[in-house]
Amino acid sequence: MLSILRIFAVSHQTIPSVHINNICCYKVRASLKRLKPHVPLGRNYSSLPGLIGNDIKSLHSIINPPIAKIRNIGIMAHIDAGKTTTTERILYYSGYTRSLGDVDDGDTVTDFMAQERERGITIQSAAVTFDWKGYRVNLIDTPGHVDFTLEVERCLRVLDGAVAIFDASAGVEAQTLTVWRQADKHNIPRICFLNKMDKTGASFKYAVESIREKLKAKPLLLQLPIGEAKTFKGVVDVVTKEKLLWNSNSNDGKDFERKLLLEMSDPALLKETTEARNALIEQVADLDDEFADLVLEEFSENFDLLPAEKLQTAIHRVTLAQTAVPVLCGSALKNKGIQPLLDAVTMYLPSPEERNYEFLERISRLLLPFADQHVEIPSLTAGNIALTVGLKHTATGDTIVSSKSSALAAARRAEREGEKKHRQNKEAERVLLAGVEIPEPVFFCTIEPPSVSKQPDLEHALKCLQREDPSLKVRLDPDSGQTVLCGMGELHIEIIHDRIKREYGLETYLGPLQVAYRETILNSVRATDTLDRTLGDKRHLVTVEVEARPIETSSVTPVIEYAESISEGLLKVSQEAIESGIHSACLQGPLLGSPVQDVAITLHSLTIHPGTSTTMISACVSRCVQKALKKADKQVLEPLMSLEVTVARDYLSPVLADLAQRRGNIQEIQTRQDNKVVIGFVPLADIMGYSTVLRTLTSGSATFALELSTYQAMNSQDQNTLLNRRSGLT
Numbered sequence: 001m002l003s004i005l006r007i008f009a010v011s012h013q014t015i016p017s018v019h020i021n022n023i024c025c026y027k028v029r030a031s032l033k034r035l036k037p038h039v040p041l042g043r044n045y046s047s048l049p050g051l052i053g054n055d056i057k058s059l060h061s062i063i064n065p066p067i068a069k070i071r072n073i074g075i076m077a078h079i080d081a082g083k084t085t086t087t088e089r090i091l092y093y094s095g096y097t098r099s100l101g102d103v104d105d106g107d108t109v110t111d112f113m114a115q116e117r118e119r120g121i122t123i124q125s126a127a128v129t130f131d132w133k134g135y136r137v138n139l140i141d142t143p144g145h146v147d148f149t150l151e152v153e154r155c156l157r158v159l160d161g162a163v164a165i166f167d168a169s170a171g172v173e174a175q176t177l178t179v180w181r182q183a184d185k186h187n188i189p190r191i192c193f194l195n196k197m198d199k200t201g202a203s204f205k206y207a208v209e210s211i212r213e214k215l216k217a218k219p220l221l222l223q224l225p226i227g228e229a230k231t232f233k234g235v236v237d238v239v240t241k242e243k244l245l246w247n248s249n250s251n252d253g254k255d256f257e258r259k260l261l262l263e264m265s266d267p268a269l270l271k272e273t274t275e276a277r278n279a280l281i282e283q284v285a286d287l288d289d290e291f292a293d294l295v296l297e298e299f300s301e302n303f304d305l306l307p308a309e310k311l312q313t314a315i316h317r318v319t320l321a322q323t324a325v326p327v328l329c330g331s332a333l334k335n336k337g338i339q340p341l342l343d344a345v346t347m348y349l350p351s352p353e354e355r356n357y358e359f360l361e362r363i364s365r366l367l368l369p370f371a372d373q374h375v376e377i378p379s380l381t382a383g384n385i386a387l388t389v390g391l392k393h394t395a396t397g398d399t400i401v402s403s404k405s406s407a408l409a410a411a412r413r414a415e416r417e418g419e420k421k422h423r424q425n426k427e428a429e430r431v432l433l434a435g436v437e438i439p440e441p442v443f444f445c446t447i448e449p450p451s452v453s454k455q456p457d458l459e460h461a462l463k464c465l466q467r468e469d470p471s472l473k474v475r476l477d478p479d480s481g482q483t484v485l486c487g488m489g490e491l492h493i494e495i496i497h498d499r500i501k502r503e504y505g506l507e508t509y510l511g512p513l514q515v516a517y518r519e520t521i522l523n524s525v526r527a528t529d530t531l532d533r534t535l536g537d538k539r540h541l542v543t544v545e546v547e548a549r550p551i552e553t554s555s556v557t558p559v560i561e562y563a564e565s566i567s568e569g570l571l572k573v574s575q576e577a578i579e580s581g582i583h584s585a586c587l588q589g590p591l592l593g594s595p596v597q598d599v600a601i602t603l604h605s606l607t608i609h610p611g612t613s614t615t616m617i618s619a620c621v622s623r624c625v626q627k628a629l630k631k632a633d634k635q636v637l638e639p640l641m642s643l644e645v646t647v648a649r650d651y652l653s654p655v656l657a658d659l660a661q662r663r664g665n666i667q668e669i670q671t672r673q674d675n676k677v678v679i680g681f682v683p684l685a686d687i688m689g690y691s692t693v694l695r696t697l698t699s700g701s702a703t704f705a706l707e708l709s710t711y712q713a714m715n716s717q718d719q720n721t722l723l724n725r726r727s728g729l730t
């Protein structure tokens, strides 16, 4: 297993912390033939086929660019917005690859998992390193499908900046909102790229408006498109007042001309650009005092005299402060607008030293990522991203430190900084590595090995997969003894199943996919229980009285309370035993064996005979809580998903009719170009297999995004049907 390792450092002496992200290495070699030879020859590099050639750079320049010239960036977006296509163009223009990969042909560099190539989607983040005009760019391509949001989140933690890609005909879509919020949480400066400007229905204005309205962000229009949809042929650089036109004879978009706009040849475009530039200057001046002073003092009479570099520096600061986002546009598929996007990445996104991390780490074996190939390197300077191997006990989201004391010191420093700066502008949050938010799994199914003798192999495979992907949960069904997989969606579980086969050589059998329900109680109940058992010559005797009552928390962790008479003399070990008993009882509700949420458990009385083991205390408390839960009026809660379906007008009616049959609750129907966007809620149980149904209903023209919204109470009729089905009565 390989891990992405991000080194945070500003000084050479201290080694407080390093962040590790796991990423698996797959032996897929298809993209190698397109790799351009630019890795130096040497002891550690000779194992890389295809990387040997004349274009050899010095080892130093490959490994140690100045920190100000490093950009660690991620690409994030809604599914199908064009992340992979854009990445492929970036790799091609930077000289990393020899030819253009195509997601539709399944030969891209970054989608290197077999399933990614087959399905044309990104599942795992891929990391690549390339150079652009003297800058070292470490780029991570992240998945867009909702089932893989955890993968996105773990990438965001190691990035200094991100490019958010949008489909210019759709604007901000559901998944972009989720990823945008995650990027907000990690304080990642961003630039937006409105892709697919060539597509029918593409609208620069519409997409910009949706960034303003839905993301509540302030777009800085650094470019204007020249033409739209079929007529799209290039962009205007608003900052420099140049037009960039791509040569229609060039297939790969490498050649384009950059010309200053002139009154003689482009009067209308020049006028529009001047207006846009003036608006941009005013907007940036509003957000940046230093720039405002400069403009007022020297250029208030004539903005035209303001040098482009001054404006660019101010845009860089504003981007860093995240008070606005630069917006660019283009068409990755038609090879237009990618080179200026790369310029913007180096110009506006921060270098690692501008991100105020305070860590440095030393590690024995380091590898530099080249998608699915890795070059071993002797050392790495601060601000880079690299891989490390052989970490046995480190899982995704962990932070590795050189010693406990340095970790504590770093945490204390960060805390102090945090307190000091909190009052100012929460700057200090950047110092701390935010934890990864692990989403709740909503589906589960049993998994069985081909034979009992393969059970240990299956357990090993699942353990490895879980370390990489904490959104995958594995548990043992206490009744049947079967292994149960819990995941984010149908596709997620399907991919795990597939990976166990391909990577671990195990043909496993999945049970039917089931919805992860929850349970709650509707009234307060009390129960008492006594456990009296003699084992050998020792008597274990416990008597407890508990009360279970409903509360509002939306959490499966029960609130535990003690009557005053108990809490006074309670030993710590007994308390731990009691709480473990309560927790285990609440993990398996009386209706379906699902976790119980929104309950408080109060321990009213407790008698423990001297010599009673803590295991017996736990067992007695657990049994008593289960008794109480059983006595109460109970309710099944089902996952309610928020759903967004984008569909061509003509297919709206069948989609709505179908959703009505699925207990769908439509909140809003928006118009987006020629499409309708249906926004609403639908119970997860009724939306299983929806992608196939939607494809059939709309001849493949619709897309949808699904996300867990909340757990809602089922009505009694649906609940009875479910309970009867589960108990085998229907």
Ligand SMILES: Nc1nc2c(ncn2[C@@H]2O[C@H](COP(=O)(O)OP(=O)(O)OP(=O)(O)O)[C@@H](O)[C@H]2O)c(=O)[nH]1
Residues within 6 Å of the ligand: 077, 078, 079, 080, 081, 082, 083, 084, 085, 086, 103, 104, 120, 121, 122, 123, 142, 143, 144, 145, 195, 196, 197, 198, 199, 330, 331, 332, 333, 334
């Ligand atoms: N018209 C048009 N289509 C594009 C453009 N860029 C990408 N596409 C198409 O959009 C589809 C999705 O492109 P991808 O690059 O796989 O998108 P993605 O965002 O990486 O998708 P995921 O990895 O699944 O999240 C493919 O069919 C591309 O050919 C573009 O600029 N214009």
